[in-house]
Amino acid sequence: MRQVAAGDGPAFTELFRRRHTVVFRFALHMTGSVSTAEDVVQDVFLIVMRDAVRYAAGRGAVVAWLCGIARNCVRQRMERDRRLAPLESWGGQEPASDKGGPMDALAGLLRTERIESLRRAVQSLPVPYREVLVLCDLQEMTYEDAAKALECPVGTVRSRLHRARGMLTAKLLAAEHSELASRSETPAENPVPAAGPSERDREAGPGRADAGGYCA
Amino acid sequence: MNCREFEADIVDLARGADSGTQVAQRLGEHLEGCPGCAARVERERRLTAQLKALASSAPESPRAAAIEQRLLGVFAERQAEASRPVAASRPVFATRAARRWLAVAATLLIATLAWLGSARWWPAHEGQPVATRAELGPPASDPAATRAAERVDQGTVAQAVEARPREQAPRARTGRSGAPRVERVGNEEVLRFVMLPTAVGMPGLESGRIVRVEVPTAMLPAYGLDVMPGPADGVVEADVLVGQDGQARAIRFVNLDSTQRRRQ
Numbered sequence: 001m002r003q004v005a006a007g008d009g010p011a012f013t014e015l016f017r018r019r020h021t022v023v024f025r026f027a028l029h030m031t032g033s034v035s036t037a038e039d040v041v042q043d044v045f046l047i048v049m050r051d052a053v054r055y056a057a058g059r060g061a062v063v064a065w066l067c068g069i070a071r072n073c074v075r076q077r078m079e080r081d082r083r084l085a086p087l088e089s090w091g092g093q094e095p096a097s098d099k100g101g102p103m104d105a106l107a108g109l110l111r112t113e114r115i116e117s118l119r120r121a122v123q124s125l126p127v128p129y130r131e132v133l134v135l136c137d138l139q140e141m142t143y144e145d146a147a148k149a150l151e152c153p154v155g156t157v158r159s160r161l162h163r164a165r166g167m168l169t170a171k172l173l174a175a176e177h178s179e180l181a182s183r184s185e186t187p188a189e190n191p192v193p194a195a196g197p198s199e200r201d202r203e204a205g206p207g208r209a210d211a212g213g214y215c216a
Numbered sequence: 217m218n219c220r221e222f223e224a225d226i227v228d229l230a231r232g233a234d235s236g237t238q239v240a241q242r243l244g245e246h247l248e249g250c251p252g253c254a255a256r257v258e259r260e261r262r263l264t265a266q267l268k269a270l271a272s273s274a275p276e277s278p279r280a281a282a283i284e285q286r287l288l289g290v291f292a293e294r295q296a297e298a299s300r301p302v303a304a305s306r307p308v309f310a311t312r313a314a315r316r317w318l319a320v321a322a323t324l325l326i327a328t329l330a331w332l333g334s335a336r337w338w339p340a341h342e343g344q345p346v347a348t349r350a351e352l353g354p355p356a357s358d359p360a361a362t363r364a365a366e367r368v369d370q371g372t373v374a375q376a377v378e379a380r381p382r383e384q385a386p387r388a389r390t391g392r393s394g395a396p397r398v399e400r401v402g403n404e405e406v407l408r409f410v411m412l413p414t415a416v417g418m419p420g421l422e423s424g425r426i427v428r429v430e431v432p433t434a435m436l437p438a439y440g441l442d443v444m445p446g447p448a449d450g451v452v453e454a455d456v457l458v459g460q461d462g463q464a465r466a467i468r469f470v471n472l473d474s475t476q477r478r479r480q
Contacts, residue, residue: 007295007299009291012291013284013288016287017284020280020284021276021277024276024277024280028274028275029274034277038277038279041280042286042287045283046287046290049290111269115269115270115273118267118269118270119270122267122270133267136231137231137264137267138267139271158228162227165260168263169259169260169263
């Protein structure tokens with residue numbers, strides 16, 4: 001970052017290539033719009049050009065600083081354009097852990113549908129809870145870095161995450177409940193998930209023990 | 217550990233966050249004996265797995281390369297601009313030092329204009345030095361003060377202001393040679409009334425009264441008087457002419473040297 005502040009072009013390029021995905025995905029999960037997320041990426045790195053000299057390494061990781069800037073940019077854009085359509089489909093890719101195996105078309109469809117349902121549920125969360133969930137669970141940022149990005153105490157991050165996950169679970173259960181009710185004539189009082197634990201465990205893939213670690 | 221205590225750590229456990237060996241051991245013991253919490257942890261773990269799948273389904277930025285090129289262009293442009301010689305790229309007053317000097321010069325100019333402006337308001341007098349008096353003057357209802365007010369009513373203030381060209385107006389300098397002359401009204405020595413700048417444009421003076429006030433020494437420059445050596449928190453007496461509408465029209469200083477004293 002010091003090199004960027006000193007006007008080192010290759011250092012800026014390196015910073016962009018290493019970090020633009022984090023910024024892009026954060027903005028994408030927050031807004032649900034690819035084009036808006038790209039605009040946010042551009043805004044963030046323009047601010048980095050101007051304010052790199054103000055970055056203090058002792059006050060948090062670079063990624064937390066970038067996500068903090070991105071958060072402000074996202075909020076400004078959402079404020080500016082309240083008609084932003086957050087639910088446009090981004091044409092998500094299959095998880096990397098599923099690639100290469102025998103693909104059951106029906107299971108793939110169900111998985112895609114479930115991910116889409118989850119994405120809608122995430123984007124329907126109130127912004128403060130969505131921010132925490134995106135940073136901690138989708139970007140796998142530590143509580144400390146998320147707190148720096150959001151400019152709030154670690155305890156607030158934890159409690160918001162706890163609450164966000166509770167809201168998300170409720171939304172997913174409600175969605176599954178209504179989906180089951182619409183698909184069959186079975187009474188909807190049994191909100192059994194569409195897929196069993198084994199299916200979900202397969203989706204989780206390896207490396208779950210690393211969750212809660214540092215953002216790439 | 218009971219279920220309520222467990223609640224606080226359930227998300228951390230499901231996310232795989234490191235909560236410490238001892239806490240993890242206690243959580244494990246609780247889970248073995250509590251099917252409800254075990255089910256809850258399992259649900260949170262499923263949610264974590266789903267969120268992980270969602271995170272990995274997010275696409276890359278399709279225009280990342282184009283954005284990178286655009287940003288690099290802007291970066292290079294800014295660096296080129298920053299490395300240009302200051303004289304060529306910036307106006308004269310763009311630097312901080314130049315702006316500071318400009319502010320100082322502007323302050324001096326304003327002070328000079330204020331000095332000249334205050335001199336304009338000072339009445340025409342050829343001067344004898346201000347004498348001193350040991351005690352306070354009479355109250356504002358004193359006949360001497362009333363006579364002075366009458367002179368103001370007759371337009372002496374306006375005459376004094378209008379009669380003297382600004383460049384000829386002497387500065388009022390108390391206690392020095394060249395100070396404005398004073399008048400003796402009763403047993404007081406007073407300067408002539410001067411119109412207050414705020415009285416410009418007010419209706420004509422039909423009647424009024426004089427109010428004796430104390431003016432802080434620090435305010436004297438505002439009326440064209442130099443601050444005399446002495447305590448900075450001193451006060452001087454003055455008569456303020458208040459018109460029929462309650463608005464102050466003019467002011468005169470009374471026994472300027474002798475009444476300057478420390479505020480109690």
